[in-house]
Amino acid sequence: MPYSTDVHAIHCARCGQTPATAMILRDGLYWHASCWHEGARLLANAERIARSLTPPLGIPAPHS
């Protein structure tokens, strides 16, 4: 998992704050680990809600 070492040139893609800890590089953007995990949790919740809709929106179940 790549991390940046230049803390002055990057901002978190979710909260916009400068790094206080090591940043995660995902999808070409830098994220605080907590911001990345919170976004993943919200996306998983949105997918769960979307799958429960009738008619279904064609969102497949998670692979794991």
Ligand SMILES: [Zn+2]
């Ligand atoms: Zn953040």
